[in-house]
Amino acid sequence: MGDFQQFVADVTRRLSAMSESELYVVGDHLDRDSIWLTFLDSFPAGTNPRFRERSEYDCSTCRGFIKNVGNVVEIRDGRIRTVWSGVSAADPVFSVVAAALDAFVRTLPLTGVFRTAEAQYGARTTRTLRDGRVETWHHLHGRVAKRHRTTDVGTARGTFDSAVRVFERGLAELTPQALDTVVDLIDGDALYRGTEHRRAVTEFRTLQHRWTRAADRRAFVFANAANPAARFRNTVIGTLVQDLSEGVDLERAVRSFETKVAPQNYKRPTALITPAMVKAAMRTIDELGIEESLERRxxxxxxxxxxxxxxxxxxxxxxxxxxxxxxxxxxxxxxxxxxxxxxxxxxxxxxxxxxxxxxxxxxxxxxxxxxxxxxxxxxxxxxxxxxxxxxxxxxxxxxxxxxGNVTDSIKERVKRAGGNVTGKLRVSLSWFNHDDLDLHVFEPNGDHIWYREKRNKLDVDMNAGGAFSREPVENVTWTGIIPDGEYRIEVNQYNKRESNDVGFVIETESNGRIEHYSHDRAVGHKDTVEVGRMTVTNEVITDFRPGSDMQSGSTGKDxxxxxxxxxxxxxxxxxxxxxxxxxxxxxxxxxxxxxxxxxxxxxxxxxxxxxxxxxxxxxxxxxxxxxxxxxxxxxxxxxxxxxxxxxxxxxxxxxxxxxxxxxxxxxxx
Incomplete structure (x- = not known):
């Protein structure tokens, strides 16, 4: 009928060896009952004497062990191996039982990490008194290594499940092309503080490559879910890769990333390009034979x-x-x-x-x-x-x-931004970097025109969020009745993002006449510059008194x-x-x-x-x-x-x- 004690010893050694690495569970509670039934039904005919009052290996102690540990598995070399794998191969009865359990358990899906509050399942032996004699019974048993024990099983399993979900989404949703682009940006020093994140990007990229080649992708995810790179999708650099994977424009995606890592300090003086983009452009340049055309004077x-x-x-x-x-x-x-x-x-x-x-x-x-x-x-x-x-x-x-290296006027830039330039009176603000400057106009009656109270006059507000421009404008246009009196104009630095290409220009238009007033210094974060006060009479600007930091067209300059x-x-x-x-x-x-x-x-x-x-x-x-x-x-x-x-x-x-x-x-x- 087989050597049950040898079978027990083999299972105990197997569980002990598996416990040196991470353990996982497969199936659910119903599947655990099925594992127990598989155990009972797997004995060759005539080898499981159920007709007896009790058998040595179908007691409640063995049942508790199988239902709690029978579904425990390890992942080795990318494949799932159960606690029954290779057990009692030399025993003709229990080798059949172990093989049946191993085959059934491997059909069950991976469901979580193995964590328990118990130090041991089953017992080595139990003793009973029968007809005045003490009988010793041997059972399936095994100790649980300390690394798998915890007093808060639910939290431990929940944390692992969350890591698996994040890892699986990242592997499936983040494209290799987006990962390559971010690595290129970092290597080209085109991403602010990018070097801090290079290891995370490359490690996740390596994991993704291995995942695509894995024989059992679910097993690969479980085996690597504890790797810090598994949560890459939820990191700040991961959100950049996610944006690029979803087709967000490169400039916009990088702006979003750089705003998160240093909202006040980053600078981006030129467009972002990667080696792949350069190679594609160079192929076109070579095909068209225009390399010499790029040399200008x-x-x-x-x-x-x-x-x-x-x-x-x-x-x-x-x-x-x-x-x-x-x-x-x-x-x-x-x-x-x-x-x-x-x-x-x-x-x-x-x-x-x-x-x-x-x-x-x-x-x-x-x-x-x-x-x-x-x-x-x-x-x-x-x-x-x-x-x-x-x-x-x-x-x-x-x-x-x-x-200033532009190709057209402020008015034309306002038009391209969707602003109205056909009103009776216009005040436009233009600047040259990714700062978020805001135009404020105070009308004679005290009405304040700004981004929170546009009053149907402010129609362009750029660099406030989303995509950023290096040719930003804001525009206030009066199309109806224009009150006579004094108008106060201010510019506020809502969000200073750069220290290059600083300053701004105010353009006024009235009765077909265009005037400019410039501020050639940086505007500090949250600082306000008084542009000036203009007098309007009969819907025409009759006087403009620039602020102390503004330059206007009165004294000649070189x-x-x-x-x-x-x-x-x-x-x-x-x-x-x-x-x-x-x-x-x-x-x-x-x-x-x-x-x-x-x-x-x-x-x-x-x-x-x-x-x-x-x-x-x-x-x-x-x-x-x-x-x-x-x-x-x-x-x-x-x-x-x-x-x-x-x-x-x-x-x-x-x-x-x-x-x-x-x-x-x-x-x-």
Whole structure:
């Protein structure tokens, strides 16, 4: 009938050996009853004498052991092994019993970690008195190692179950691509405090790779649930990987992460890119043969054909690409204007009429450069290799960059952000980094316009949360009745996030007139700057008194080699390059290149909004390229003032016609 004592000894040794590592349980309470029935039914015919009053191995003591320990398993080499595995292999009866128990238990699902308050299950022996004789009975028994014992079984099991759930979700939901991207960001030092989290990311990535190759994934999860990396999904770096896995934009996901790890201190001066993004962009660059096209510089007069300009000064034209012949050919097809100037004040003239009727007959042009024109300072750029393929959506290699490395006006930025720029009165705030500046306007009656009380006037509030912009604006526009009186304007730093590209510009527009007031220093966290007080009469700004820390257009200052608040000679007048050679791509800009105007700052030669369509998928890489490959200042550059066709503005011009007559014109854009 088999050697039961040997079977007991084998099971006890097996349980003791298993207890050196973590133990788990399979099945539920009903399954435990089934294990006991499997034990009883597994004996070969005739080997379990149930006809007896009691048998040595079907007593309540053995039943308690099997129901409490029979479903305990270990995970070794990625596979589940039970307490019955390999027990009594030499015994013909109990080897069959052990094999049956082992096979049944391995069909049950893993359900948790083994924890108990008991030090031992079963008993080695019990004794009974029968017919005056003491009988000794042997039973299944085993001690529980201390590492598996606890006084709070429920909490221990619950903690493990939670770890399993988090681990399984992380393995299933976090994509390998997102993990690789985060490692690339950390290795490229593009993630604030990223090195602190590199080990966690790489350890989880390794676990995920092993999980995908595991023969029993559930067993793998249980075996590794105690690893600190198992809770990776619920860590701060794990939320970044989760966002990327769900398709959140890289910039937005990283901003969210960096806000969590250091909401006041991080800085992100350029777009985020990874080695994989660079490789993809480089493949496109190689396929299109445009590597030389990425080398940019300031454009010179000798680069520009006279066919690309609307007017050129006589002293300037010999240095242009086509020289005198091109200039004469243009002159042969134009006629001078016969318009007369008004006495005593400038003659207002639309820019289209100025180009058509005044330029052809102009001998010299001088432009009044006001302080308020500072945002309109512009430079023309071009490629270092004229024969290289084009980068942009138009058929030439020229581009432009306004002061501060922007391509358009504050008003245009407000429009792109969805703000209203067509009201009777407008006050707009523009800044240059990821700080959260807030515009506050106090009306004469005391009404306070700000992000909490927009009063149907504040319609753009950027960098407050979610996606961040490096061209943020806020905008307040009056479309209805505008009360007369004094308006107080303030800017508050709600959340300081960066220490680079500091300062801000306020733009006011009233009755078609645009003015600018700038603050060139950082605004401290929660600090408020008084921009100024403006007086409005009959819905028009009649006075503006800037705050003590604001700069306005009254006293001349040196900008780009010229002094503002005076007339400056014009060398050439041209459209923006997207309108050269018959192109008509996007908004038209009017450029007045000024003599002696020299941009002394490195300037971007590549902007994403200029790129041709097949380069758009690599916008983030090109944003970095534009920032890293700026044009270095040169003395013979083409720089001056630029005005967009989409923005109402004006500039005063003093024009001497070819016949000697002088005209004072207010050119209206």
């Amino acid at each position: 300031f454009a010179r007069l000798s680069d520009v054909s006279v066919t690309d300009v609307l007017w050129v000064d006589n002293d300037t034209q010999p240095r242009m690409k086509d020289g005198l012949e091109g200039l004469l050919m243009r002159a042969a097809t134009s006629r001078p204007s016969t318009a007369r100037a008004r006495d005593g004040k400038p003659e207002e003239i639309p820019v289209v009429a100025f180009m058509k009727d005044v330029l052809p007959g102009a001998a010299t042009i001088d432009l009044w450069v006001a302080n308020s024109h500072e945002p309109h300072f512009v430079s023309l750029t071009t490629g270092r290799h004229p024969a290289a393929p084009r980068l942009f959506t138009w058929d030439n290699d020229f581009a432009w960059s306004y002061g 900008l780009w080699g010229i002094t503002t608040e005076q007339f400056v000679p014009v060398s050439t007048v041209m459209y923006s390059p997207n309108y050269f050679d018959g192109n008509e791509v996007g908004n038209r800009h009017y450029f007045f290149m000024l003599k002696g105007c020299v941009n002394d700052q490195p300037t971007r030669g590549i902007y994403n909004e200029f790129l041709r369509g097949d380069l758009q998928p690599h916008r983030k890489v090109f944003e970095v390229l534009g920032d890293r490959t700026k044009c270095e200042p040169t003395p013979d550059q083409l720089s001056g003032l630029g005005f967009s066709s989409t923005v109402r503005n004006s500039v005063l011009a003093k024009v001497t016609m070819t016949g000697g007559r002088r005209r004072l014109l207010s050119i209206q854009f």
